[in-house]
Amino acid sequence: MPQRLEATNDFVVKFANVNGSGSASANELFARCILRMGVPVASRNIFPSNIQGLPTWYEVRISGEGWLGRRGGVDLMVAMNPQTWDKDVASIEPGGYLLYDSTKPLPPSKFREDVNRIGVPLTEICNRTYKDPRQRQLFKNIIYIGALSALLDIDPAVVETLLGEQFKKRPELIAKNVQAFKLGFDHVREHLAGACKLKIARSDKVGNRIFIAGNDAAGLGAVYGGATVCAWYPITPSTSVAEAFTKHCQNLRVDPETGKNRFAIVQAEDEIAAIGMVIGAGWNGARAFTATSGPGISLMQEFFGLAYFAEIPAVIFDIQRGGPSTGMPTRTQQSDIFACAYASHGDTKHVLLFPKNPNESFSFAADAFDFAERLQTPVFVMMDLDIGMNDWLTEPLSWDDARAYDRGKIMTAEELEKGTVFGRYLDVDGDAIPFRTLPGTHPTKGSFFTRGTSRNRYAKYSEEGSDYVDNVQRLLRKLETAKTILPKPERRDAKEKTPYGVLYFGSTAPAMDEAMAKLEGDGIHLDVMRIRAFPFADEVAEFIHAHDSVFVVEQNRDAQMMKLLVNEGAFDPARFISLLHYDGTPITARFIQAAIAERINLNTHKEAAE
Amino acid sequence: MTYITKPKLRHKGLATNELGFTRRDYEGSISTLCAGCGHDSISSALIQACFELSIEPHRVAKLSGIGCSSKTPDYFLGNSHGFNSVHGRMPSVLTGANLANRDLIYLGVSGDGDSASIGLGQFAHCVRRGVNMVYICENNGVYGLTKGQFSATADKGSKSKAGGINTDSPIDLVSLALVLGASFVARSFSGDKKQLVPLLKAAIAHTGPAIIDVISPCVQFNNHPGSTKSYDFVRAHNEAVNRLDFMPAKAEITVDYEPGTVQAVTQHDGSVLQLAKLHQDYDLHDRAATIKYLHEREAAGEVVTGLLFLDAAAEDLHTHLNTAEAPLNRMGAKELCPGSAKLVELNATYR
Ligand SMILES: Cc1ncc(C[n+]2csc(CCOP(=O)(O)OP(=O)(O)O)c2C)c(N)n1
Ligand code: SF4
Ligand SMILES: [Mg+2]
Numbered sequence: 001m002p003q004r005l006e007a008t009n010d011f012v013v014k015f016a017n018v019n020g021s022g023s024a025s026a027n028e029l030f031a032r033c034i035l036r037m038g039v040p041v042a043s044r045n046i047f048p049s050n051i052q053g054l055p056t057w058y059e060v061r062i063s064g065e066g067w068l069g070r071r072g073g074v075d076l077m078v079a080m081n082p083q084t085w086d087k088d089v090a091s092i093e094p095g096g097y098l099l100y101d102s103t104k105p106l107p108p109s110k111f112r113e114d115v116n117r118i119g120v121p122l123t124e125i126c127n128r129t130y131k132d133p134r135q136r137q138l139f140k141n142i143i144y145i146g147a148l149s150a151l152l153d154i155d156p157a158v159v160e161t162l163l164g165e166q167f168k169k170r171p172e173l174i175a176k177n178v179q180a181f182k183l184g185f186d187h188v189r190e191h192l193a194g195a196c197k198l199k200i201a202r203s204d205k206v207g208n209r210i211f212i213a214g215n216d217a218a219g220l221g222a223v224y225g226g227a228t229v230c231a232w233y234p235i236t237p238s239t240s241v242a243e244a245f246t247k248h249c250q251n252l253r254v255d256p257e258t259g260k261n262r263f264a265i266v267q268a269e270d271e272i273a274a275i276g277m278v279i280g281a282g283w284n285g286a287r288a289f290t291a292t293s294g295p296g297i298s299l300m301q302e303f304f305g306l307a308y309f310a311e312i313p314a315v316i317f318d319i320q321r322g323g324p325s326t327g328m329p330t331r332t333q334q335s336d337i338f339a340c341a342y343a344s345h346g347d348t349k350h351v352l353l354f355p356k357n358p359n360e361s362f363s364f365a366a367d368a369f370d371f372a373e374r375l376q377t378p379v380f381v382m383m384d385l386d387i388g389m390n391d392w393l394t395e396p397l398s399w400d401d402a403r404a405y406d407r408g409k410i411m412t413a414e415e416l417e418k419g420t421v422f423g424r425y426l427d428v429d430g431d432a433i434p435f436r437t438l439p440g441t442h443p444t445k446g447s448f449f450t451r452g453t454s455r456n457r458y459a460k461y462s463e464e465g466s467d468y469v470d471n472v473q474r475l476l477r478k479l480e481t482a483k484t485i486l487p488k489p490e491r492r493d494a495k496e497k498t499p500y501g502v503l504y505f506g507s508t509a510p511a512m513d514e515a516m517a518k519l520e521g522d523g524i525h526l527d528v529m530r531i532r533a534f535p536f537a538d539e540v541a542e543f544i545h546a547h548d549s550v551f552v553v554e555q556n557r558d559a560q561m562m563k564l565l566v567n568e569g570a571f572d573p574a575r576f577i578s579l580l581h582y583d584g585t586p587i588t589a590r591f592i593q594a595a596i597a598e599r600i601n602l603n604t605h606k607e608a609a610e
Numbered sequence: 611m612t613y614i615t616k617p618k619l620r621h622k623g624l625a626t627n628e629l630g631f632t633r634r635d636y637e638g639s640i641s642t643l644c645a646g647c648g649h650d651s652i653s654s655a656l657i658q659a660c661f662e663l664s665i666e667p668h669r670v671a672k673l674s675g676i677g678c679s680s681k682t683p684d685y686f687l688g689n690s691h692g693f694n695s696v697h698g699r700m701p702s703v704l705t706g707a708n709l710a711n712r713d714l715i716y717l718g719v720s721g722d723g724d725s726a727s728i729g730l731g732q733f734a735h736c737v738r739r740g741v742n743m744v745y746i747c748e749n750n751g752v753y754g755l756t757k758g759q760f761s762a763t764a765d766k767g768s769k770s771k772a773g774g775i776n777t778d779s780p781i782d783l784v785s786l787a788l789v790l791g792a793s794f795v796a797r798s799f800s801g802d803k804k805q806l807v808p809l810l811k812a813a814i815a816h817t818g819p820a821i822i823d824v825i826s827p828c829v830q831f832n833n834h835p836g837s838t839k840s841y842d843f844v845r846a847h848n849e850a851v852n853r854l855d856f857m858p859a860k861a862e863i864t865v866d867y868e869p870g871t872v873q874a875v876t877q878h879d880g881s882v883l884q885l886a887k888l889h890q891d892y893d894l895h896d897r898a899a900t901i902k903y904l905h906e907r908e909a910a911g912e913v914v915t916g917l918l919f920l921d922a923a924a925e926d927l928h929t930h931l932n933t934a935e936a937p938l939n940r941m942g943a944k945e946l947c948p949g950s951a952k953l954v955e956l957n958a959t960y961r
Pocket of ligand 1: 725
């Protein structure tokens with residue numbers, strides 16, 4: 001008998017399924033059960049660009065210590081897809097477990113000597129109990145959840161409560177699901193007691209945190225942030241932002257008296273039209289956004305430039321993925337940094353925000369509308385598939401009722417009537433942000449003609465080079481103002497003084513937290529800084545200057561963030577060590593830890609030899 | 611916000627409209643287009659139409675793409691906000707603007723290159739969505755601003771000033787608009803103000819997309835003999851199906867056409883269009899027959915002008931979206947933000 005991995009509240013379960021088989025909701029039920037037992041989980045979907053038939057995986061990391069990044073490796077594989085069987089079996093850690101459907105006998109060559117087999121005759125149980133093929137398929141998923149619960153000591157009462165909540169509106173389904181759950185649960189209790197040494201024990205480490213996907217949170221953030229116009233074109237992994245906005249608007253934004261919508265959502269004919277609508281709405285004073293991914297960002301380029309030069313507020317959620325369109329649409333990356341920071345033609349530069357988790361996806365989404373209107377410019381919320389489409393355990397969302405929307409500098413009819421001087425591109429108070437008027441404000445004062453750049457401070461037509469320079473210099477100064485209001489970077493210093501710093505951003509955060517704790521445990525000390533916005537705050541430069549070597553951890557091939565730093569801060573590239581993870585899976589603590597330790601040990605040895 | 615307009619003191623002799631504005635209040639910057647350009651005549655017709663309708667100038671938003679035609683919103687309604695956006699994308703920008711504030715009048719100005727070449731997709735989609743707007747395509751069959759290349763409305767076989775022959779089939783925006791479900795479709799000629807001004811007035815009063823294809827000769831690049839978009843050609847081949855008179859909702863309705871040839875059509879806002887039919891068998895409410903008729907006349911070498919199709923009871927995008935009556939851009943946190951207590955409830959659903 002192989003060795004058996006033993007662990008309580010600290011292991012990885014991976015489900016291998018076929019896309020479209022109804023496994024997703026069963027697997028999510030599994031993750032929620034563990035959360036309800038007070039044990040933190042991090043779950044990730046690995047799915048194909050396909051609706052039915054291709055393989056899909058769901059990975060659940062159970063971490064009593066609360067590490068939410070992807071760990072890597074699999075301790076218990078729930079192998080429900082014959083297509084991927086060999087690869088799935090090969091990925092199990094030695095001493096790990098393989099839960100499989102044992103209805104049809106499999107030759108010994110299909111197994112590994114060093115992996116523990118847990119066979120449950122799922123198909124047989126299903127066929128015995130259900131006649132309808134669709135029911136057989138669906139309940140098979142619940143049966144393996146029952147089996148898992150018995151193996152891992154998940155409290156069946158918790159599962160029943162969750163099923164009750166899930167099917168509140170269709171109570172006839174509760175008993176059926178509970179029955180299926182029991183079939184699996186009882187089978188394991190009877191035949192496989194003690195087969196697995198991985199256990200869930202009740203804990204209190206979840207607290208009041210919630211389990212939500214970043215796109216859902218961002219859609220809700222747009223509702224709280226006062227967005228009224230959403231124009232979008234479907235593209236994975238961004239679609240669920242618009243869908244979430246729609247869902248939350250229907251719930252929260254329908255006038256109770258008239259039944260009319262305080263929002264307008266248009267599925268545009270393409271991304272060019274989507275961003276055009278957003279810019280038209282922003283020009284006209286509504287808070288408007290689009291959600292897209294890399295291919296959409298490419299199509300929107302011309303309009304980004306127009307919005308930048310004509311100074312029109314717009315919010316763009318970029319849920320990043322691998323490129324191009326036939327690239328890795330269902331895999332995560334942070335590879336649109338260049339495409340967004342300098343989007344469009346001419347001398348442009350844009351505001352980017354980098355939320356680290358769904359909680360920040362919510363708050364940055366709402367803040368983005370304030371920044372866009374204050375700065376009168378497009379604001380990009382740079383998310384990725386990992387944050388956007390996976391449920392993450394995150395702090396509950398919060399809102400300050402005293403908060404007012406910052407609508408920026410808008411000159412009113414009263415001010416115009418009083419005779420206040422209006423120049424659309426006039427910097428009246430030194431922050432480089434001019435006043436704007438909204439269409440329809442005053443019968444004879446304050447109207448202007450919006451065009452790209454061929455105009456003077458009063459929006460009168462001009463092709464003078466000096467007017468152009470004056471304007472684009474002001475636009476640069478406006479980005480200095482941006483630095484003062486955008487989210488500051490977060491810095492955590494090591495317990496001991498160190499020549500090493502680490503910069504990171506976005507969805508790398510949970511893996512980074514864990515890697516830093518482990519490195520510290522190994523006596524390797526680094527100061528860390530999480531970048532939250534571009535243009536970079538001055539603190540970022542201070543941090544870089546304060547260290548001999550700075551690791552920049554990112555999820556793309558070309559070290560885009562590092563190069564952006566070099567470009568903007570005129571730093572010596574030799575200061576930086578890039579740690580790049582870009583195979584489409586979320587970055588892991590193991591990767592970061594190993595890469596940093598290797599580099600630092602290498603340096604220490606070099607020093608010793610010198 | 612509707613601002614109360616105060617009639618100004620006027621020079622004697624300058625005619626004023628109901629609001630006390632003169633025609634001059636509807637003018638814009640001095641045009642920089644070529645002398646004799648058809649586009650300038652269209653601007654002037656727009657000024658006349660808005661003046662006669664007594665529209666508060668600032669209640670209009672003018673949007674355009676890129677081209678000589680798209681420059682023109684600077685040359686009329688100087689008290690209105692204008693937006694010279696990007697090539698071929700006026701419809702999307704206008705749609706967004708309209709979603710933000712349904713209370714303004716939206717004039718979309720475009721060219722044939724802007725609408726039928728680079729912007730054909732956006733043209734089609736704003737029509738099928740039913741955006742409430744006046745869509746004017748200033749159609750000269752060429753790219754004026756980039757100096758005379760063929761546009762997608764250039765006739766097959768037509769000759770460019772540089773001597774090239776167009777071998778591609780033309781796109782007829784009028785037929786296309788009909789197929790796409792536009793509720794107001796007209797064609798006119800920049801040189802025929804008598805026809806154009808009432809058409810523009812009717813289009814402004816119309817709810818839904820009002821498409822007007824205005825043949826507008828380019829004196830630089832497409833006014834030579836043999837061009838079907840030249841002054842001479844259109845004057846010689848113009849086949850008007852009706853003559854239009856526009857009565858605002860409040861005006862007393864008088865019929866001064868020959869009985870039997872006049873048809874009165876009431877639009878959504880109560881305004882009345884009086885149509886003097888020049889062709890007795892022409893029915894402007896029959897979409898399919900209109901398409902057929904247009905194709906027949908085109909084959910006979912005629913350019914049909916007039917109000918070609920009208921669905922006076924059309925709905926617009928806001929109706930489809932069930933948007934609130936109050937403009938979205940006027941709503942604040944009170945109307946839009948669900949507040950912290952609601953968020954506490956929502957958090958509970960994610961545990
Ligand atoms: C994306 C893009 N491509 C090309 C151009 C160059 N361009 C400017 S105007 C124009 C054609 C305009 O033709 P039309 O819409 O018919 O207007 P006209 O000048 O004839 O009134 C072109 C191709 C541009 N501005 N933007
Ligand atoms: S080039 Fe043609 S379209 Fe342009 S302004 Fe001159 S005449 Fe008009
Ligand atoms: Mg043209």
